[in-house]
Amino acid sequence: MNSLFRKEYEIPANDFSVAGEASSSVRKLLNQLGVDPPIVKRTSIAMYEAEINAVIHGNGGKALVQFFEDKVTILISDEGPGIEDIELAMQEGYSTAPDRIREMGFGAGMGLSNIKKNADEFVLESEPGKGTRVHITMYLL
Amino acid sequence: MTKYFHSVTLEKDKCRGCTNCIKHCPTEAIRVRNGKATIIKERCIDCGECIKVCPYHAKKAVTDSFELVQEYPYKIAIPAPSQYGQFGRDYSRDRILQGLLEIGFDWVLEVSKAAEIVTDATKQMLKSPELKKPVISSACPAVVRLVQVRFPTLIPNLVKIESPMELAARIAKNTAIRDKGIAKEDIGVFFISPCAAKVTSVKAPYEKKESSVNGVLSMKDIHIRLLEKMKNIPADIESPLVCSGYSGVGWARSGGESYALGNEQYLAVHxxxxxxxxxxxxxxxxxxxxxxxxxxxxxxxxLGGPLTVVNPFVARPNLKWEIKRAKETDFSRENSAKDYQDLLWTEDVEYKPILKLDNDMLKAMKKMQQLEAINEEMPGLDCGACGAPSCRALAEDIVRGLACETDCVFKLREKVSSLADQIKALVQNTKRRNE
Structure with missing residues (x-):
């Protein structure tokens, strides 16, 4: 089924001043659609984590958000280095973020598990050298 | 009481239909229609930003008149702590409080005193383990209303403890009844306010059924009256009305409430x-x-409230001086909250989904689809000439059936120029046929 409408966002690399703009914009859209506040909250947390990952690890990327009658799908993709060991990366507290990122309060290794906790469906596709694609699905009803 | 009472209102005659207010409104609650600003009542949170930016002073806060004070046999003033920042060093807190008696009040109770009790209650509350962190102060009614319309998931984080104003009004009334034997209906408690949202809080409270405050006077309105009376009071007078310590006085400025709490893990934003x-x-x-x-x-x-007189950056050192002169806060038994549960709100705020495009989510989706398509075609200048704060807001208004595409001057120009082309072609065709 085709989506009713879609939004695309650029996620710039290493720019923390705009990181979070895409998820913040999606949060506003969901509020306007009248989506239940707790679902809006989970969506914006999951999307923000994926967005910030693209900023920190993926040299930036893109977000594609598609709105369907009953769900929203979010795809965050980057052409960064990719993930060696997905299972390891999913573990709470595991992080490959460099110190300069950690000093800014990011890179605590909670991002992916936080997405998993908040998303209704979450698929992570990645291969070293081929970038990362994070698929998040949220059911609205 | 109407469904939406608002202190912030528009004086139509003064409005020139400029775009200053629509651009500053945090809830996109203002549109210019037919050359005049109109406030969308459901959206307004009474923050008073439009009052501050209007160059023609067409926006104002409705407050009570001084005449209302005369209707009560026993008159009590409860000045907001920001009152102490409105005059220079020669006008001490003692002098200001005595001045309030001189302008016609029988008694004055500092709201800063009640603020200290609220601080004590908040301290107790913060110890409760089931509290949703971070807790968000409810001291600012405009912020509470902002949370209500734009951040519904944060409603549980609000500190649902009575405001210093309400508590001061209650204490003032009870004290007058108990100590002076005055009948409740003869007592008029008047808040002296720097704030439009506080007026709304009194006329249409969200935290309780009925406010204990009988009227709200604007700090601006009493300024000259108070200044004139204070001139006859010695600068070094000591007033028995001074009852709060420095932490309550400090509430007037950003960071003051946090400082009073003594919790290091705070964030103050203004x-x-x-x-x-x-x-x-x-x-x-x-x-x-x-x-x-x-x-x-x-x-x-x-200190930066829309009803204050002095620029907040000038008022700050004035206040600081008062804080320096003030005594240590006394948290002894009579000044403590005893049990914070006694001060909790009796009513609650509910999510007001005013930004929702439609009650039916599928219809809302369809509208959003249209909105996105219209927005794509907009010039994206956010010039405000259409009367909406941004191109996107105009697109939203169109979808809601409140505006049309040619409200945009650029769209109108496109349309006129395409019409002109069509007319030209038509004329040429007719000419050719006639030749």
Whole structure:
């Protein structure tokens, strides 16, 4: 089924001043659609984590958000280095973020598990050298 | 009482239909229609930003007149702490409080005193383990209303403890009844306010059924009257009305409530647009290590309120001087909250989904689809000439059936020029046929 409408966002690399703009914009859209506040909250947390990952690890990327009658799908993709060991990366507290990122309060290794906790469906596709694609699905009803 | 009471109102005659207010409104609650601004009542949070930016002074806060005070046999003034920042060093807190007696009040109770009790209650509350952190101060009614319309998931984080104003009014009334034997209906308690949202809080409270305050006077309105009376009071007078310590007085400025709490893990933000940014951080779970958020709608906190007289940056050193002169806060038994549960709100705020496009989500989706398509075609200048704050807001108004595409001057120009082309072609065709 085709989506009713879609939004695309650029996620710039290493720019923390705009990181979070895409998820913040999606949060506003969901509020306007009248989506239940707790679902809006989970969506914006999951999307923000994926967005910030693209900023920190993926040299930036893109977000594609598609709105369907009953769900929203979010795809965050980057052409960064990719993930060696997905299972390891999913573990709470595991992080490959460099110190300069950690000093800014990011890179605590909670991002992916936080997405998993908040998303209704979450698929992570990645291969070293081929970038990362994070698929998040949220059911609205 | 109408469904939406608002202190912030428009004086149509003064409005020239410029775009200053629509651009500053944090809830996009103002549109210019037929050359005049109109406030969308459901959206207004009474922050008073439009009052501050209107170059023609067409926006004002409705407050009570001084005449109303005369209707009560026993008159009590409860001045907001920001009152102490409105005059220079020669006008001490003692002098100001005595001045309030001189302008016609029988008794004065400092709201800063009640603020200290609220601080004590908040301290107790913060110890409760089931509290949703970070807790957000409810001291600023405009921020509470902002949360209500834009950040519904943060409603449980609000500190639902009575405001210092309400508590002061209650204490003042009870004291007058108990100590002076005055009948309740003969007592008029008047809040002296730096703030439009506080007026709304009294006329249409969200935290309880009925306010204990009988009227709200604007700090601006009593300024000259008070200044004139104070001139006859010696500068070094000591007033028995001074009853709060420095921590209550400090509530007037940004960071004051947090400082009074003595909790190191606080964040103080002021200015409504800064507040929105911080609330967005909280919603997205991005704020770490913060237990208490003091968010105030006005720049520099209540000192920057729309009903104050002095520039907040000038008022701040005035206040600081008063804080320096003030005594240690006395948290002895009579000044403590005893049990914070006694001060909890009796009513609650509910989510007001005013930004929703439609009650039916599928219809809302369809409208959003249209909105996105219209927005794509807009020039994206956000010039405001159409009367909406941004191109997107116009697109939203069109979808809601409140505006049309040619309200946009650029769209209109396109249309006129395409019409002109069509007419030209038509004329040429007719000419050719006639030749």
């Amino acid at each position: 200015g409504i647009h800064n507040v929105i940014k911080v609330l967005e951080e909280i919603v997205a779970d991005r704020l770490e290590g913060v237990e208490f958020v003091e968010a105030l709608s006005c720049t520099e906190g209540c």
